[in-house]
Amino acid sequence: MKTQYYTATSIDGYLADENNSLDWLFQFGETEEIEGVDEDYSRFIDKVGALAMGSTTYEWIIEHESILEDPEKWPYEVPAWVFSSRELPEIDGADIHFVQGDIVPVHAEMVKAADGKNVWLVGGGDLVCQFHDHGLLDEIILSVAPVTLASGAPLLPRRITTPPLKLASVQKYGDVFAMLTYEVQLASEN
Numbered sequence: 629m630k631t632q633y634y635t636a637t638s639i640d641g642y643l644a645d646e647n648n649s650l651d652w653l654f655q656f657g658e659t660e661e662i663e664g665v666d667e668d669y670s671r672f673i674d675k676v677g678a679l680a681m682g683s684t685t686y687e688w689i690i691e692h693e694s695i696l697e698d699p700e701k702w703p704y705e706v707p708a709w710v711f712s713s714r715e716l717p718e719i720d721g722a723d724i725h726f727v728q729g730d731i732v733p734v735h736a737e738m739v740k741a742a743d744g745k746n747v748w749l750v751g752g753g754d755l756v757c758q759f760h761d762h763g764l765l766d767e768i769i770l771s772v773a774p775v776t777l778a779s780g781a782p783l784l785p786r787r788i789t790t791p792p793l794k795l796a797s798v799q800k801y802g803d804v805f806a807m808l809t810y811e812v813q814l815a816s817e818n
Contacts, residue, residue, distance in 0.1 A: 629739060630766040631747040633756045634672060635783070636805075637770050642780040643751060648688065652775050656804050665771075665801050672769070676706055677745025678738040682755040683712035684781070695719055707741045709734055711755055731755075735764050757786040760812065768793060768810045771801075791815060 636653050637643060644650055681689075693701045699720040707723040710716060711734075716726060727734050738747045749756045749765070759765045770783070793810035800806055 629742065629744055629746060631735070631739075631749065631759060631764055632767040632769055633749040633751075633759075633765060634769040635751055635771070637772055637783045638775050638777045638780075639772060640776040640778065641783040642777040643753060643783055644688075644781040645777050646779045648684065648781065650688075650692075652777060653773055656773065665805065668799070668801075668807065673748075675746050676748045677742025678707050678709070679704060679748040679750055680709040680711065680734075680738060680755065681750040682752045683710060683714060683716055685751040686710045686712070686716060690717065690719070706745075707738075709738055731758050731764070732762055735759065735762075753782050753784045757784055760784075760786070760788065763814055765812045767796070767812065770808045770810075772806045772808060774804060788812075 635643060636650075638652065645652055689703070690696055693703070695701050696717055696719070699722065702719050702722040704722075707725065709725045709727055711727055711731070713728050718724065718726075725737075735747070749759060756765065756768075768784075791813040794813055795808065796811045797809040798806065
């Protein structure tokens, strides 16, 4: 079982632009048009038993997919935890837990619900950093797009320098994406 941060990012480390838009990513078309992307995502998602996201990510999914109008569009079949200090709209029929505060007990709930499968940290970067701060992040998997944004929502808004991340694999998808997988090392592993 691993806790993994799997996301797309610009070369300069942004998840979304200053308007919280992903148009920079969508310009590359549907993922099935890029050889290998869908297959790797399917392999990844098959190993996920629970997921977590922050409120901005949750609200983006709801808005972008018009989920409140059509709850069947909720893209996840596994239990989801949404971290927020605000009240957010609920999605009929979706297994979503709204939480706030200390991530350690929530992570334990997620691991139990995942039942031996992985926990996916969908985003955002600050939430992922909180998992890292508590030694609860095992891997960072980045799909790096060939663009720079110069500002926006940062991939990880904290320093991770000692010990450094360990590059586990590199894959190329067409002439568009590089997939980088990093293992998170604890201080005792360095």
